[in-house]
Amino acid sequence: MIKTDIIDDIAMKLHEAESNRFEVDKFTDDYDELNVEFAYEVQERLIEIKCEKERTKLAGRKLGLTSKSKQEMMGVHEPTYGVLLENMELIEGEKVSIEPFIHAKVEPEIAFVFDRDVKGDAISVTDILQATAYIAPAMEIIDSRYRNFNFTLADVVADNSSSSRYIIGDSFGKVEEVDLRLMGMVFRKNSEVIATSAGASVMGHPARAIAWMANKLAERGQSIRAGEVVLSGALSEAFTIEASDHFSVSFDGIGSLEVQFTE
Ligand code: OOG
Ligand code: MG
Numbered sequence: 001m002i003k004t005d006i007i008d009d010i011a012m013k014l015h016e017a018e019s020n021r022f023e024v025d026k027f028t029d030d031y032d033e034l035n036v037e038f039a040y041e042v043q044e045r046l047i048e049i050k051c052e053k054e055r056t057k058l059a060g061r062k063l064g065l066t067s068k069s070k071q072e073m074m075g076v077h078e079p080t081y082g083v084l085l086e087n088m089e090l091i092e093g094e095k096v097s098i099e100p101f102i103h104a105k106v107e108p109e110i111a112f113v114f115d116r117d118v119k120g121d122a123i124s125v126t127d128i129l130q131a132t133a134y135i136a137p138a139m140e141i142i143d144s145r146y147r148n149f150n151f152t153l154a155d156v157v158a159d160n161s162s163s164s165r166y167i168i169g170d171s172f173g174k175v176e177e178v179d180l181r182l183m184g185m186v187f188r189k190n191s192e193v194i195a196t197s198a199g200a201s202v203m204g205h206p207a208r209a210i211a212w213m214a215n216k217l218a219e220r221g222q223s224i225r226a227g228e229v230v231l232s233g234a235l236s237e238a239f240t241i242e243a244s245d246h247f248s249v250s251f252d253g254i255g256s257l258e259v260q261f262t263e
Contacts, residue, residue: 039154057085060231081217091167121218135174
């Protein structure tokens, strides 16, 4: 098979798995060509297909596997990034049905909302902070299309880093007003504390993860744009969602966010 056919084939299968809610086996089992570089090409094709078929467009980006707890949980020891589309956003206060998901999990995240473009290929933490309008508490619902969330780095990149939905809280903070490394986080499920963490769990500083992504995007001729949102990557492991679960995340200095799931 020629390269563009393989890219098309994998992207279509991933889209079909999401749309019809079934799991697929990881593609690195069948395609030796599928390295990380190739996988970002599949991801781009998958996003094209989603934008066309679901009539939606880019809203921002996300980091994945930026904390030790997530890397250890998934057995993948390098960060990834993916795309957030407008139709993935959920609104705080809305009950979230688990019906569209294959085997979704939820994660506590920090959302960065940009009011300036981030240009160039030597982006620093300071560049990210200067382009950030505000930060807000967020949750990401991930829903790998792979059987039992079993994947390699290249597989997860192709699958848009397991992206499914995201929710951004109404409360927010300014990056000048908090120490993003020391910013504490408490994650609760049905009122019980299930994880505690701090900003530094994300690559030492959450903005470092975003700078890493900005520099990777530059290699592919892409960038973060004003108006976009970027999720830092989870500050703890991810937790399986059951219908009727309630999750809340609280961050020191920027507020909290809750979500109620239903059948
Ligand atoms: C990959 C996506 C990880 C995060 O925040 O670390 C991610 C996965 O665990 O399925 O979104
Ligand atoms: Mg995440």
